[in-house]
Amino acid sequence: MSLVEIENVHKSYGDIEVLRGVSLRIEEGEIVAIIGRSGSGKSTLLRCINGLEPIQSGTIRFDGQQVNSADTDLRKLRQKVGIVFQSFNLFPHLNAERNITLGLTVVKKMPPDEARTIARKVMTQVGLEDKLDAYPDMLSGGQQQRVAIARSLAMSPKLMLFDEITSALDPELIGEVLTVLAGLAEAGMTMMLVTHEMGFARNVAHRLVFMHEGEIWESGAARAVLDDPQTPELKSFLGSVLI
Amino acid sequence: MRELTTSDMFWLLFAARWTIALTVVSILGGSLLGAIIMVLRVIPFPPAKAVAILYINLIQGTPALGQLFIVFFGFGVFGYDVSPWFAATLAFSLYSAAFLGEIWRGGVHAVPHAQWEASASLGLSTLQQLRYVIIPQAFRLSIPPTIGFWVHLVKNTSLASVIGFIELTRAGQIINAATFRPMTVYLTVAAAYFVICFVLTQLSARLEGSLRVAR
Ligand SMILES: Nc1ncnc2c1ncn2[C@@H]1O[C@H](COP(=O)(O)OP(=O)(O)OP(=O)(O)O)[C@@H](O)[C@H]1O
Ligand SMILES: [Mg+2]
Numbered sequence: 001m002s003l004v005e006i007e008n009v010h011k012s013y014g015d016i017e018v019l020r021g022v023s024l025r026i027e028e029g030e031i032v033a034i035i036g037r038s039g040s041g042k043s044t045l046l047r048c049i050n051g052l053e054p055i056q057s058g059t060i061r062f063d064g065q066q067v068n069s070a071d072t073d074l075r076k077l078r079q080k081v082g083i084v085f086q087s088f089n090l091f092p093h094l095n096a097e098r099n100i101t102l103g104l105t106v107v108k109k110m111p112p113d114e115a116r117t118i119a120r121k122v123m124t125q126v127g128l129e130d131k132l133d134a135y136p137d138m139l140s141g142g143q144q145q146r147v148a149i150a151r152s153l154a155m156s157p158k159l160m161l162f163d164e165i166t167s168a169l170d171p172e173l174i175g176e177v178l179t180v181l182a183g184l185a186e187a188g189m190t191m192m193l194v195t196h197e198m199g200f201a202r203n204v205a206h207r208l209v210f211m212h213e214g215e216i217w218e219s220g221a222a223r224a225v226l227d228d229p230q231t232p233e234l235k236s237f238l239g240s241v242l243i
Numbered sequence: 244m245r246e247l248t249t250s251d252m253f254w255l256l257f258a259a260r261w262t263i264a265l266t267v268v269s270i271l272g273g274s275l276l277g278a279i280i281m282v283l284r285v286i287p288f289p290p291a292k293a294v295a296i297l298y299i300n301l302i303q304g305t306p307a308l309g310q311l312f313i314v315f316f317g318f319g320v321f322g323y324d325v326s327p328w329f330a331a332t333l334a335f336s337l338y339s340a341a342f343l344g345e346i347w348r349g350g351v352h353a354v355p356h357a358q359w360e361a362s363a364s365l366g367l368s369t370l371q372q373l374r375y376v377i378i379p380q381a382f383r384l385s386i387p388p389t390i391g392f393w394v395h396l397v398k399n400t401s402l403a404s405v406i407g408f409i410e411l412t413r414a415g416q417i418i419n420a421a422t423f424r425p426m427t428v429y430l431t432v433a434a435a436y437f438v439i440c441f442v443l444t445q446l447s448a449r450l451e452g453s454l455r456v457a458r
Contacts, residue, residue, distance in 0.1 A: 103366060
């Protein structure tokens with residue numbers, strides 16, 4: 001059994017079909033990078049995996065549990081799937097520590113002391129142990145994104161979803177966030193990441209998925225796919241991002 | 244006809260306490276029910292939303308004066324005799340709930356949708372999302388319109404005079420009937436309302452400045 005099993009998923013917004021029969025399996029410990037043009041359905045695919053978006057047909061199973069089923073407790077499932085967004089989405093009225101402990105104390109009913117210990121641990125992991133008291137508006141974009149990663153990590157997820165998490169950052173801040181990701185990769189975290197950082201995808205991802213118009217157009221070992229694209233669509237996409 | 248005495252004026256101004264009491268109790272009752280209306284309005288459960296919208300439309304689509312009469316005489320129809328104070332506080336609580344519920348819903352909707360998604364992704368339930376993430380941020384956004392409504396309510400409590408509740412306006416009518424000094428009496432009444440409302444608006448400005456809730 002794979003950790004994530006996506007089978008023939010169709011998803012529409014109104015009349016517009018955004019995912020058109022997507023199938024994909026992700027093994028535990030695997031790192032999958034998803035690339036593709038704007039509007040190709042990359043974010044939608046990630047958001048379907050943790051049930052933020054309903055699907056019209058097909059199945060998505062996470063850790064053996066069907067995501068798109070009425071008797072699935074999405075709240076339970078989401079504790080095991082972390083997601084980090086392009087725009088950080090930290091809670092602006094809470095400091096970094098409380099951003100991180102909220103899920104632990106409210107959802108996991110953990111005692112505050114224990115939650116704070118975890119907050120310190122994950123903030124250290126992202127290199128921000130001295131920013132526990134800082135409010136989001138006091139942090140740089142790169143720091144906010146690292147707190148957002150820490151907030152997800154604190155829940156001890158089995159899978160992390162990253163949706164273009166460096167796209168809103170100034171170029172000089174991208175490195176610090178990618179460093180955190182590389183650390184996670186080394187620690188064996190299962191990850192799916194939508195990214196435009198081709199160099200990072202090549203070096204860190206095990207597998208690369210190219211999406212085009214709601215379908216998985218090409219996929220395979222990251223280096224092989226990038227070095228030897230098979231379809232004209234991927235060739236032209238790579239041409240447009242690498243130049 | 245008799246002279247307007249200082250003790251008349253004193254009694255008149257003292258009636259302001261009933262205006263204030265009616266306002267405060269209605270705000271408390273209205274806030275409680277208004278919070279429920281707001282929650283019904285924002286949770287993803289269509290029947291709850293429909294009930295809340297119906298309530299808001301009924302209250303906002305009918306005159307407060309009519310609501311006051313219906314509550315006051317409505318109890319009589321069913322054989323219960325209620326005091327003007329009880330009828331007025333109940334009617335104004337029901338009235339406030341609709342307006343406050345709608346104001347707070349506006350505050351909740353002004354919080355970016357991404358905050359709902361981020362909190363849902365951590366596994367929070369809808370009520371937990373509201374309690375820990377959305378309402379704290381909606382709160383600050385809602386302060387000016389909430390206090391604006393309080394000011395509106397202070398002035399509207401004068402309607403309670405028609406069911407015989409003695410507050411500022413009714414006290415003014417009584418003194419004026421005895422002394423026939425309308426300008427003095429009603430200017431005093433107006434000044435008293437103005438002072439109460441002025442204090443409230445000052446409070447609004449202060450609260451907004453000091454509460455750095457939504458950063
Ligand atoms: N909430 C929504 N309502 C309607 N249409 C939507 C919604 N979200 C996305 N879409 C549409 O679905 C399609 C796929 O969107 P998606 O966000 O998955 O693309 P993407 O590959 O992540 O693109 P980008 O690189 O720009 O983030 C787009 O055409 C988009 O306009
Ligand atoms: Mg996207």
